Amino acid sequence: MFISFEGTEGVGKTTLIRKIYEYFERQGEHLVLTREPGGTPLAERVRDLLLAVNHEEKMAHDTELLLIYAARAQHIQQVIIPALDAGKTVLTDRFTDASYAYQCAGRGLSKEKLNILNQTFVSQMPDITFWLDAPIELGMSRARERGALDRFEQEKVDFFERVRQGYHELHQLYPERVKRLDATQAPEQVFEDALIYLK
Ligand SMILES: Nc1ncnc2c1ncn2[C@@H]1O[C@H](COP(=O)(O)OP(=O)(O)OP(=O)(O)O)[C@@H](O)[C@H]1O
Numbered sequence: 001m002f003i004s005f006e007g008t009e010g011v012g013k014t015t016l017i018r019k020i021y022e023y024f025e026r027q028g029e030h031l032v033l034t035r036e037p038g039g040t041p042l043a044e045r046v047r048d049l050l051l052a053v054n055h056e057e058k059m060a061h062d063t064e065l066l067l068i069y070a071a072r073a074q075h076i077q078q079v080i081i082p083a084l085d086a087g088k089t090v091l092t093d094r095f096t097d098a099s100y101a102y103q104c105a106g107r108g109l110s111k112e113k114l115n116i117l118n119q120t121f122v123s124q125m126p127d128i129t130f131w132l133d134a135p136i137e138l139g140m141s142r143a144r145e146r147g148a149l150d151r152f153e154q155e156k157v158d159f160f161e162r163v164r165q166g167y168h169e170l171h172q173l174y175p176e177r178v179k180r181l182d183a184t185q186a187p188e189q190v191f192e193d194a195l196i197y198l199k
C-alpha cells in the first residue's frame with residue numbers, strides 16, 4: 001500500500017505518520033517512512049533549496065514547481081517504486097496533492113502545467129491520501145512553537161486559506177482516495193479515525 005499525508009502547516013501530519021508507523025511496527029510490520037520534498041539525499045538537498053529563505057533573488061513559481069518535481073522524480077525512482085515492488089507499505093509526508101494545493105491553488109499556477117508533470121513523471125499514485133484538515137490559525141499556532149519559519153511558513157494566512165481550499169477541491173474530486181480527517185481533534189482520535197481506513 002502507498003499512503004500519503006497532506007494538509008497545511010502544523011495540522012499534525014508528522015505526528016499521525018509516527019503513530020501509524022509505531023502501530024504497525026508493534027504488529028511486526030515494518031513500513032517505509034518518507035517525506036516530500038525530499039526522501040533521498042539528493043532530494044533532501046533540493047528540499048533545502050526550496051525551504052531556504054536567504055536567496056538573493058525571488059524564486060519564480062515555475063522554478064519552485066520544477067524543483068519539487070525534480071526531487072519527486074528522484075524520490076519515486078529511488079524510494080517509492082523499489083519499496084512498493086518489494087511489497088512494502090510506504091507512508092509519505094506529502095506527495096502530488098501538495099503540488100496541487102500549494103503551487104496551483106496557493107501560487108496560482110495552472111492545473112495544465114501540473115497535469116503534464118504528473119502524467120509524465122508520476123507513475124504511481126497513493127492508494128489512500130489522508131488530508132488532515134484544520135483551521136489555518138490552529139495549525140500555525142501549533143507549528144509556531146517550533147521556531148524559525150521556512151520560506152513557505154513565512155507566507156500570509158490568505159495563501160494558506162487557498163492551499164486549504166485546494167485540498168478541499170481534491171477531497172471532492174477524488175473521494176475514494178482522499179480521506180478527510182478532522183485534525184482539530186486530539187492526536188489519539190485523529191489516529192483512530194485514520195486506522196479505520198487501514199484495517
Ligand atoms: N491533534 C493534535 N492536537 C494538538 N497538537 C497536535 C496535534 N497533532 C500534532 N500536534 C502538535 O502540533 C505540532 C505540529 O505537529 P506536526 O509536526 O505533526 O504537524 P505537521 O503537519 O507535520 O507540520 P508541518 O507541516 O510543519 O510539517 C507538534 O508540536 C505536535 O506535537
Ligand SMILES: [Mg+2]
Nearest residue numbers: 013014015093
Ligand atoms: Mg511535519
